[in-house]
Amino acid sequence: MKKVSVLIVDDSAFMRRILSDILKKDHRIEVVGTARNGKDCLEKIHTLNPDVITLDIEMPVMDGLEALSIIMENHPRPVVMVSSLTKEGAESTVKAVSLGAVDFIQKPSGSISLDMKTVEQDVVRKVLVAGEANVNVHKGKPVGEKVSVPDGVRNQGNLVAIGTSTGGPRALQQVLTTLPGNLPAPIVIVQHMPEGFTKSLSERLNRLSEITIKEGEHMEELQNGIAYIAPGGSHMQVIQGEGGLFIHLDKTAPINGHRPSVNRLLQSLSHLNNVSITSVIMTGMGADGLEGLIELKHRMVQTYSIAESKESCVVYGMPKAVVKSGLADKVLELEQISQSIVQSLHIRRR
Structure with missing residues (x-):
């Protein structure tokens, strides 16, 4: 069985290590590399060609949303966002999944947290599901046209x-x-x-x-x-x-x-x-x-x-x-x- 290869992208070395340690415990997953920001991620996609990318949202040089847009346009593949629990983090995460990210992982208590270990099973499950996702289904397809209600149709239960x-x-x-x-x-x-x-x-x-x-x-x-x-x-x-x-x-x-x-x-x-x-x-x-x-x-x-x-x-x-x-x-x-x-x-x- 082919392993799911993963590139971990986060500006925090601590978070990169935590995610790597979690994913490496599962024999179905291979962590092929890490990146510090969106720009670093785009460069490593060419050399590592990962099946799945975990992508932090808030990063210097190039943030996760900008990197995601480029990935989905030029190198489409499953992306799992790594999100904080703040209101701003939730809004950015929702925008990311609307742009094409397959799913997201929560950071329980901010960007640097030992609590990340409490969601190990969730992290592994979402990466494995992402490995089977078809992210090309919407590429190049136009948004559907507005639908109209025929005259005389009313709510009758x-x-x-x-x-x-x-x-x-x-x-x-x-x-x-x-x-x-x-x-x-x-x-x-x-x-x-x-x-x-x-x-x-x-x-x-x-x-x-x-x-x-x-x-x-x-x-x-x-x-x-x-x-x-x-x-x-x-x-x-x-x-x-x-x-x-x-x-x-x-x-x-x-x-x-x-x-x-x-x-x-x-x-x-x-x-x-x-x-x-x-x-x-x-x-x-x-x-x-x-x-x-x-x-x-x-x-x-x-x-x-x-x-x-x-x-x-x-x-x-x-x-x-x-x-x-x-x-x-x-x-x-x-x-x-x-x-x-x-x-x-x-x-x-x-």
């Missing part, structure tokens, strides 16, 4: 639910920014992300979209044309109340390592009455969402399931599980999903 993980922020940007502001349904979204990052993600997507995009709040009523992203670190469910649908947040135990969990969201939708669900499962490792979709399809006739196709997935895991189960009503490339969402609301008018 429609709800859209989206689940995604690795590669998801960029996929969400493609889908959400092409939806019309007058979308006759609310959208609930689970994107696997830790606490502190989903707010930056929702704010960035909101600036780029006609629909309103925000972090979901506990007992907030769902409204048409608004997308609600589950806050990192909390499960999000939808419950039926007096006159409408409401968000319920909780911090119960992670499900299969995920909190928020796509399964938990979809399972909650299976208990709603007189609601037509459009379920969308996009890029991500694993199978989160499959169990929830099985329950949703079993309990509710009005469930329309869309899965992203392998051709456009950064990581073809979550959608693959749905497709293999036979529960996907449509298997579509990313650029076609927003149109299909709108069509699903139109087709199922009652």
